Amino acid sequence: MFYNAAMELDRDLNVALVRGLFPPAPVARRGWEMLAATGVRGLRLVGETDAFERYDFHERSPAAFAVLERNVHESGHAGLVTHLGDSRQSVEERAFDYVDLDPFGTPEPFVNSALRALRPGGVLAVTATDMPVLAGVARGVCERRYGGRPIRGSQGPEGGLRILLAYLIREGARRSVELEPVLSYLHDHYVRVFLKSRTAPSENAADALMGDPSESGDAGPEISGSGPFGPMWLGPLFEGRLLARLEVPATAQRPAELRKLLDRLREESTVERPFYYEPNTLASELHLSEPPPLAPLLAGLRARGFAAARSHVRPSAFRTSAPRSVVQDAAQGLRPRS
Numbered sequence: 001m002f003y004n005a006a007m008e009l010d011r012d013l014n015v016a017l018v019r020g021l022f023p024p025a026p027v028a029r030r031g032w033e034m035l036a037a038t039g040v041r042g043l044r045l046v047g048e049t050d051a052f053e054r055y056d057f058h059e060r061s062p063a064a065f066a067v068l069e070r071n072v073h074e075s076g077h078a079g080l081v082t083h084l085g086d087s088r089q090s091v092e093e094r095a096f097d098y099v100d101l102d103p104f105g106t107p108e109p110f111v112n113s114a115l116r117a118l119r120p121g122g123v124l125a126v127t128a129t130d131m132p133v134l135a136g137v138a139r140g141v142c143e144r145r146y147g148g149r150p151i152r153g154s155q156g157p158e159g160g161l162r163i164l165l166a167y168l169i170r171e172g173a174r175r176s177v178e179l180e181p182v183l184s185y186l187h188d189h190y191v192r193v194f195l196k197s198r199t200a201p202s203e204n205a206a207d208a209l210m211g212d213p214s215e216s217g218d219a220g221p222e223i224s225g226s227g228p229f230g231p232m233w234l235g236p237l238f239e240g241r242l243l244a245r246l247e248v249p250a251t252a253q254r255p256a257e258l259r260k261l262l263d264r265l266r267e268e269s270t271v272e273r274p275f276y277y278e279p280n281t282l283a284s285e286l287h288l289s290e291p292p293p294l295a296p297l298l299a300g301l302r303a304r305g306f307a308a309a310r311s312h313v314r315p316s317a318f319r320t321s322a323p324r325s326v327v328q329d330a331a332q333g334l335r336p337r338s
Contacts (some may be wrong), residue, residue: 062084
């Protein structure tokens with residue numbers, strides 16, 4: 001009822017990320033899980049990292065809370081505090097170094113409380129599972145809920161990820177909380193983002209990295225459908241230096257899958273361009289008899305002096321700094337000879 005085995009990889013990555021974000025130090029850090037359910041995510045973070053002196057769990061379902069309390073008691077860890085109730089009603093201002101918001105559906109009702117609770121320099125983790133809304137099926141709901149117009153089609157899920165980031169960054173700015181994405185990804189039925197609150201204002205305004213991807217001209221892949229889209233976060237999804245120091249925990253439940261995902265994210269972080277190409281899409285656009293092979297296509301783009309890397313979003317997806325015209329020319333150069 002409360003334990004989702006399909007999210008084991010996600011929780012493995014969460015442990016690796018918290019270890020990378022909060023190295024062992026004589027600092028009294030505090031974490032908060034706003035929608036704890038049985039507490040499995042937070043208990044893993046407490047038990048498999050040295051990040052927190054205290055960790056708070058909030059859960060409003062009495063049935064889930066009973067399981068949560070038993071799990072917390074049986075864990076034997078010190079500094080764990082449980083709360084039965086709505087996490088939106090009892091917010092401790094600027095109290096937490098790490099706030100985790102992992103709802104079933106949209107995080108929107110809880111974002112205000114999460115931002116109020118986040119300390120300067122803290123990390124906010126947010127999940128959204130309302131992908132039909134973020135990825136364009138329910139366009140009107142997306143505009144009302146997140147203030148952005150979604151993309152429908154193959155680029156829709158990444159568009160949803162970037163709409164969520166733009167929404168969170170704008171909501172933070174309204175409360176004088178400047179947020180910067182450090183890791184953002186999409187997987188199966190959800191998107192998950194981690195953003196760090198700056199302790200001092202940055203020189204580069206986040207507004208400069210918001211926009212409509214359909215206005216990028218030849219710089220990126222063609223966005224299907226009629227715009228405008230967004231506003232979306234068009235900046236980096238990852239902090240490369242953080243990814244470089246992430247390691248697969250010895251406690252990981254799916255170590256091989258996590259290692260593969262981390263390798264892909266590190267590769268992808270070398271190309272900071274929004275949206276991706278796929279060989280089958282290029283074949284359709286260019287009327288090729290078959291998709292160009294991925295490895296030679298990437299090698300060809302690199303030989304021309306452009307960055308190119310595979311993406312985690314789809315098995316054959318790739319990002320590149322090359323203009324669309326160059327990508328298309330490289331793909332046509334790999335046309336099978338008759």
